[in-house]
Amino acid sequence: MSDTRRTTLKDVAAASGVSRATVSFVLNDTPNQTISPATRERVLQVSRDLGYVPHGIARALREGTSRIVVLHIETGMEGNYSRSYIRGLDNELAEHQHVLLVRHGPVSDVAVQQVLDAINPRAVVRFGEAYLDGRGPDLSGDDWQDSFAANAALQLRYLAEQGHTEVVVGMPEQEPPLTDFRLRYARQTAAQLGMAPLVTLPLPRQRSAATAALRALRAERPEVTAIAAHDDETGIRALAAARDLGLRVPGDLAVIGFDDTENGELTSPALTTVHIDAEAHGRFAARNLLGLDTAGLVRTPARVIVRESA
Amino acid sequence: MSDTRRTTLKDVAAASGVSRATVSFVLNDTPNQTISPATRERVLQVSRDLGYVPHGIARALREGTSRIVVLHIETGMEGNYSRSYIRGLDNELAEHQHVLLVRHGPVSDVAVQQVLDAINPRAVVRFGEAYLDGRGPDLSGDDWQDSFAANAALQLRYLAEQGHTEVVVGMPEQEPPLTDFRLRYARQTAAQLGMAPLVTLPLPRQRSAATAALRALRAERPEVTAIAAHDDETGIRALAAARDLGLRVPGDLAVIGFDDTENGELTSPALTTVHIDAEAHGRFAARNLLGLDTAGLVRTPARVIVRESA
DNA sequence: CTGAAAGCGCTTACAG
DNA sequence: CTGAAAGCGCTTACAG
16 A cells, blocks of 8 residues: 555654664553653654554564454354454453454364464454353353353243243254353253253254244144244244244244344244343453453343243 | 474474575475475475474564455444355465454454554455445456346346336445445446336334334335345345235235345245355455456356245 | 663575 | 575663
């Protein structure tokens, strides 16, 4: 784009009549350095005048790591939650002079390695990481009560309040990465609520297949009165299948989604769902990544968005 | 992570008994160098044994640019199209030793600058760029007949075939970046097809507001028989509004979407829409970015997915 | 209070 | 056929 050579530290040093070291000290507010106020002011001024911006690559080479955080997000994990999560992560990182870059697609070792080799990011995060290894969030206390997994409980609790005891978990066709952990959590909650053991119902992408799946369920387990969907997407699919079978929702079958997607409002009946403060999760993640204190970050607890389907 | 110091060029040189320059020449297949086959073989072997991977940052500092391409994608532009586009871009870049990183959120100059400062990417692309400046795709010939904008024509042509002449363009609440260009294109097409001049109908996110908007349209322009939606999302919103007003679709009002989203299959009536080969677009973009020939890349033309709504 | 120097890991003229 | 050297732009002991 610009033809003119970029302004370097050297230029600023020359124009200020000091060494590069001094400029670096001033610009970085390096501790334990004693720079005369006059010099400091002059350097700052010159650097502004020249429009100096540090060369990230050079800095990264020297510091051993770039001020970049890479988030890996797997195909199929994109959604309302991830969008908000990314927004929170991004904003918080920006406030600490870091930039978030996202890598889409399957998370393979070579993909991660490629990124590491290419830019030595400050951190590489995998979306949903905390859940993927089955450990679940390792933050103790209430901090993660609102977490993605934990809030699966909200769905079940709501259904229980409506009197449902025979519930099925609606799953996407392709098993998403955090399934195991969430399912385990959901089962535990169901047990606590005195519900029958949870069974999963895979709802394929293809509408006819989803309808067939629901029909089979109705035949085999007529006692089931509600579907707790893995996400809104799946919930919407359940709704479509119910419609195809001529079922009344929520009369014959209640459906609750997860993740408060825009599309959920547009179905008929409109999808009841769970809303999560994903942006806060992103902000927490950012602070954790950078090794900063998370105190002072606010988060609103998850809540059920009651519409018509449950 | 790993405690052990990383293997550098120097290590490989030492272990092979040659200079760093020679190792670099061998590993990069630098032209116009004459390395003895024996040396070459030895260096390659040692480099493999030591598990050497070039340090991207150092290379970037030296070469002046990293092997990274950054794609900026604005909030609200995420969708089926962008996902496929990203996949294509990503795969094609990978085949040429580059990695794609995505920046989400508003595309401001400072955001772009930040990325540039941080990693000096090989290229920074803005999603939909070709359309944003109103120029439209600058590739001549048939190459971009399938492009995002051009295919708006497909919607109108299909509606015309069904006998519609009074058509309204359904728009998202927040005007998406490529609106102008697409609209201009659509108007041109409408004129060619002998349709009445196209008017836009903003369909707000909130369901009740969307319904009100459609009600107003019906009152003011009862002659309108079809909505060509800017995307499936908007199409689905139009469907919901029509349902709220008790309209029969497509009898009273036909609706056609754009971008073949999964949700479109799940509405009732199911959304008729346009499918585009976005992955191919991504691949083309990648080749263009890297200054490579696009010959040999296949793309399938866009097509109408006829379902029930139009 | 400030500067000269080393070094992060690589590539590429240049010299032999 | 191969190597010594410079340099990309920065930071940080170290020396004064």
